Amino acid sequence: MAHNEGPPQYGQSGQPQYGQQQPGGQQYQQQPQQGYYGGPGGDAGQGYYGPPGGGAQPQNGLGLAALIVGIVGLVFAIIPFTFWLGAVLGIVGIVLGIVGMRKVSSGAANNKGAALTGVITGALGLIVAIVWFVLGVLLVNSVSEQTQNQLNELQKTSECLQKAQTADEMSACTAGS
Numbered sequence: 001m002a003h004n005e006g007p008p009q010y011g012q013s014g015q016p017q018y019g020q021q022q023p024g025g026q027q028y029q030q031q032p033q034q035g036y037y038g039g040p041g042g043d044a045g046q047g048y049y050g051p052p053g054g055g056a057q058p059q060n061g062l063g064l065a066a067l068i069v070g071i072v073g074l075v076f077a078i079i080p081f082t083f084w085l086g087a088v089l090g091i092v093g094i095v096l097g098i099v100g101m102r103k104v105s106s107g108a109a110n111n112k113g114a115a116l117t118g119v120i121t122g123a124l125g126l127i128v129a130i131v132w133f134v135l136g137v138l139l140v141n142s143v144s145e146q147t148q149n150q151l152n153e154l155q156k157t158s159e160c161l162q163k164a165q166t167a168d169e170m171s172a173c174t175a176g177s
Helices: 061-078 080-106 112-163 167-175
Strands: none
Touching: 061 080, 061 112, 080 112, 112 167
16 A cells, blocks of 8 residues: 655645545534525524524613613703703603613613713703703893883982973983983
8 A cells, every 4th residue: 555755736735625524433524504594504494583592682772772862851951941941851861871771780771881871961961951051040130120120210310300490400310320
């Protein structure tokens, strides 16, 4: 029996070919391919309709919604005349974030960071909106008080002018204002 001393020729790699028996007696057999959707070759008509593993998908919608609503609420809260919308969205962001964090702690979701950020941005939006509201009330009160003082001065001047008989009395009425 002659041995070949050179490199193996094509098809003679020294490894057993498909379907041939291994030296230890074990034989390789090709398993049928199973597609992603369950059936052989990917036939979606058989098996399950989900990713491998069959586990439930995390319910991250509330955490993501809290994040988006909280950020949008904060943006609206910063804008002077839309702060009221920022307050409403801030409250919604806080509520969604808290519910989302409860889902994380129960194991139904896995986006604690997004839910927590939604709570924080919603709270910041609410705080900024409250600050704008307080500043608006103070501004309106200040303007109202100044307007009332000016109206009182005008009324005094008008009464003085009605009582004045001479030009000097009229000048005295307008000199104080």
